[in-house]
Amino acid sequence: MTESLTLYTNPMSRGRIARWMLEEVGCSYDTVLLDYGTTMKGADYLAINPMGKVPAIKHGDTVVTEAAAICAYLADAFPDAGLAPPPGNAKRGPYYRWLFFGAGPVEAAATAKSLGLLAPAERAANAGYGTFDDVLKTLETAASSASPYLCGEQFTAADVYLGAQIGWGMMFGTIEKRPAFEDYYARIAERPAAKRAADLDDALMAQVQPQPQAS
Structure with missing residues (x-):
């Protein structure tokens, strides 16, 4: 697939799972960094994920939320990466x-x-x-x-x-x-993909606001 791919994430979230999966796939993608309570709940992002939570990906016109669904989707969208047994396989x-x-x-x-x-x-x-x-x-x-x-x-x-x-x-x-x-x-x-993903997210830590705590 050649459609553009965007990851919506925060390094203090399950977005790290999606990042790791993207690095395993080896595709190019853009990252949109969102903050808790502000941009994550803004109208632009709520149009992508009404839950106002990360991660989410947009692949062409397809939006996928929920980390497990993102992993499953990417494995099937990029079969050459070998990250899922093919249909019909015993595994x-x-x-x-x-x-x-x-x-x-x-x-x-x-x-x-x-x-x-x-x-x-x-x-x-x-x-x-x-x-x-x-x-x-x-x-x-x-x-x-x-x-x-x-x-x-x-x-x-x-x-x-x-x-x-x-x-x-x-x-x-x-x-x-x-x-x-x-x-x-x-x-x-x-x-290697796990290490790359961790390094990328760790580098973003200084750019995000901490998740708000319940009072």
Whole structure:
């Protein structure tokens, strides 16, 4: 695809996931830096994402929001990057499974834990993630595979998204620093694209306002 591609982001956000994915894809793109509470809630950006949140990408006339959706979209839009098993491949199922396990149970459970709002044991069946312990056990199973990546020998968009969740979780204390998590994240964080993305976002930190805190 030759359409222009723009990333709307803030380096203190999940936009780092989208940046990493873009660097893995290797396509050229522009960056629009947005601040919390001001440009992120401005009319121009709300026309792109009515949620007023980042990240978002615009590829030609196509707008994609939500970090997991951006990862999945870019993997399919740029198949030559090899970041998704092709349809019909036996690895396509595990690819979807772990990508959306990260976007669903892991994201929900980690957020609930950080806010002190985990479902009580007697109501766990009502929560999409079940119990936090079950989420961590399942996540550890994925990270502990004998294969280097979630889909065997192939690094995919699922590794970008779920790997970022593991890295952030360990950094902020919502995910325990278990050996399986540390080994897996250390392996994928050494990828050249991951390092480029981190350097680009770190360089933008001085240009943004901190996220406002609730009073």
